[in-house]
């Protein structure tokens with residue numbers, strides 16, 4: 001997968017060189033290219049921002065540098081690019097809330113381009129223009145406000161890259177995680193390791209009993225219980241077809 005990131009704070013993306021994502025790049029599973037938006041300015045001060053039409057606090061990012069930068073990215077596609085081009089992911093406080101389902105969708109793409117805004121965001125015409133050329137997804141991490149898109153790119157990249165074959169050593173674990181479609185999107189059950197007793201707290205006996213059916217039942221019950229108490233919105237989306245009577249009794 002090729003990832004292009006356009007930003008004025010390239011150093012924010014340094015963490016992508018670490019750990020599993022860094023290893024995935026070394027293995028050729030990921031090709032991350034960070035592009036400095038200021039390389040696409042032509043004034044002495046390398047200006048990327050200006051005041052908003054109609055007034056209001058703060059500054060907005062000018063469209064011209066973005067147009068030049070994104071055109072340059074699109075002019076150099078990867079060999080396996082989709083005929084529709086990349087998905088342009090634009091982190092934004094007003095975007096679709098990013099979910100595991102979106103991570104799975106983006107992980108199926110050969111090429112993602114991220115536009116990291118700063119200030120109060122990017123002139124609206126940039127997204128409007130590129131919607132006519134590529135698929136655009138404006139994405140929010142949740143209902144809170146960040147100072148820019150870079151942190152969102154780190155989160156989205158990690159969530160997507162870990163789904164790519166070969167990035168996570170034990171791919172089976174991906175299907176047992178919270179929010180995994182294979183897990184009906186439920187939150188994961190509590191997990192324990194040795195010792196069997198720690199500070200007076202014991203591991204639930206069923207988990208050490210060797211009865212796999214009982215362990216699976218306990219895990220399903222705990223996942224349903226945890227989801228019901230912490231994320232009733234997720235439980236409401238549970239497909240009744242995939243529940244048995246005991247599920248619904250929890």
Ligand SMILES: COc1ccc(Cn2ccc3ccc(-c4cc(N)[nH]n4)cc32)cc1
Nearest residue numbers: 091092117118120141142145146147148149
């Ligand atoms: C209109 O109000 C604001 C508009 C922009 C900003 C700062 N900012 C600039 C680019 C950018 C990209 C993403 C995000 C973001 C995403 C989530 N989930 N929260 N915040 C924030 C961003 C602050 C406020």
